[in-house]
Amino acid sequence: MRLEFDAVLFDLDGTLIDSTAAVRRAWHRWAEEEGVDPARLAGTEGKPAKDIVAALLPPDRHAQGLAHYLHIATHDLDGVVVLPGALDATSAAGPKKAIVTSSTRDVTAARTAAAGLPATDVLVTADDVDHGKPSPVPYLNAAEQLGADPRRCLAVEDTAPGLASGRAAGCTTLGVGTDLDADIVVPDLSHTRFEVDGDRVVLTVED
Known part of the structure; x- marks a missing residue:
């Protein structure tokens, strides 16, 4: 795909x-x-x-x-680590990406540092929106900062509220895990490949 x-x-x-x-x-x-x-x-x-x-x-x-x-x-950051495929996915998406999290900015900074995940230029946290997931506001905010139409964005999530948020914003949804209501579902991001092609991000999913 x-x-x-x-x-x-x-x-x-x-x-x-x-x-x-x-x-x-x-x-x-x-x-x-x-x-x-x-x-x-x-x-x-x-x-x-x-x-x-x-x-x-x-x-x-x-x-x-x-x-x-x-x-x-x-x-309390014991055991916080990067998940399979996450570093490759975020790196390969280049500047055309954002992190959209229900955590606060301080908690996000602490956990990403503990896991060794590089920071992104566009970050939407619970501190940045009045209404969090499952409201569409966090994903709409991120798309706006990137100058992208949310209907042409991919929301990558692992929970029902998160997927509902992305879906309500108009995004295509990629569920990470099992038993998720998403357009595409993968066990983890090692089953995906991202690459920037011109002004687009291409997603390839393993069959």
Whole structure:
């Protein structure tokens, strides 16, 4: 399969880097210290921390609760590594790419540094938008910064909220993992190849 796009918009956690264990540890520690039943964390994967905190704590504790989580998340980085194919994919997409993440800018910087993933020129984090995934706003923001029509962009994601966000923005969706509702699904990015051809990014997917 060979497809062409104006730009590629990559999610971060679970797509480019494996931070699953660190994210899980951070949220469970946070829940324990905040007196929240960890079972209430079910279904929050891929959503911005500020939205999760708002759903689990009363309004007068939102600011403190978010700051508490961000402190934990930026300091617990054990096991954060680049996922297969991620370095090749982001490098091969050249300047026609962005990272679109539900993490804050500080957490993103900490995790990408821990994983050894180079920074991108265009980065959209939870700090940059009023409405996070599954809203289309993060992907629309990234496409606008790249000067690209979102309908000619590829959103690369590993969660249902992320894929819903990319789809709502009009992007073609590439799901990384299994059992995902996406236009294309691959186990990881080692099953893809990107290359810049003129003003387009070409995606080739292994059969």
